[in-house]
Amino acid sequence: MAYDHGAHLATWDLRGEPVVWCSQEAVLDGSRSIRGGVPVCFPWFADGPAGDLSPAHGLLRTATWTRAAPTDGEVWAWTIGDEDVAGQPGAEHLTGPFRVRYAVSLLDGADGPALDLDLRVHNPGADPLTVEMALHTYLAVGDATTTTVHGLSGADALDKTTGRRRRQEGPVHLDGETDLVVDSPGAPRVEVHDGRRVLALSTRGATQTVVWNPGDEKAADLSDLGAQEWREFVCVETAATADLAPTIAPGTTHTLGCRIVVHPVS
Numbered sequence: 001m002a003y004d005h006g007a008h009l010a011t012w013d014l015r016g017e018p019v020v021w022c023s024q025e026a027v028l029d030g031s032r033s034i035r036g037g038v039p040v041c042f043p044w045f046a047d048g049p050a051g052d053l054s055p056a057h058g059l060l061r062t063a064t065w066t067r068a069a070p071t072d073g074e075v076w077a078w079t080i081g082d083e084d085v086a087g088q089p090g091a092e093h094l095t096g097p098f099r100v101r102y103a104v105s106l107l108d109g110a111d112g113p114a115l116d117l118d119l120r121v122h123n124p125g126a127d128p129l130t131v132e133m134a135l136h137t138y139l140a141v142g143d144a145t146t147t148t149v150h151g152l153s154g155a156d157a158l159d160k161t162t163g164r165r166r167r168q169e170g171p172v173h174l175d176g177e178t179d180l181v182v183d184s185p186g187a188p189r190v191e192v193h194d195g196r197r198v199l200a201l202s203t204r205g206a207t208q209t210v211v212w213n214p215g216d217e218k219a220a221d222l223s224d225l226g227a228q229e230w231r232e233f234v235c236v237e238t239a240a241t242a243d244l245a246p247t248i249a250p251g252t253t254h255t256l257g258c259r260i261v262v263h264p265v266s
């Protein structure tokens, strides 16, 4: 299921099981962002590099995108540009013109079925364009508290729950509120292990991986999340933000992409 509102893939199921998770309480009428699926964050992430921008995660998350013709393997494709959001709340923070094409593909690869997300940002302007971006995937897990995220050990990270930078040692454990922006240039393979399967993410054009789960206490503040639903997902986000946001030269395109493959645990 996908919506033009935010170019938002809301769910992806495989063999009857959700892989991309969506809240039972998600608001799907376009009046706010969707809690779950894959929010597209652009042209800023969260409250922006200096923490003073709104709407959160950039105004494309709640904008109405235009459907584009899907090409090979693509199930949905959309486009949007700066002129489409002119006058909307947050448009005053845009730093230059852009044209974006976003596509969701279902692929049948050697590793089995895969979901591929592809965000292409073109700078049609005369000046370099620096933008933050993220594919904020909500991944379904058996129980977040016993789920681990692998592939990020040894990387520097900003722990947003403390405001401090630290080195990530070993897998990320989701025991309590987790909000970690891990610097992960070089396209690492990141894996989510929940004991019953492994979700493997390979990325392109990303410089960071964000791992987020609100935990019990913070979840209670989210009106579009059911009681205990925070246990059912972990967000592992393909990102390029803050000092590691790309600067796109005039006339060029930056692609941020993510491919998700599901491996059963035997």
Ligand SMILES: O=P(O)(O)OC[C@H]1O[C@@H](O)[C@H](O)[C@@H](O)[C@@H]1O
Pocket (backbone or CB within 6 Å): 046, 056, 057, 136, 160, 179, 180, 210, 212, 237
């Ligand atoms: O509630 P929102 O706007 O969907 O954001 C959810 C979370 O998204 C994550 O990407 C951020 O790192 C968190 O800080 C934020 O709380």
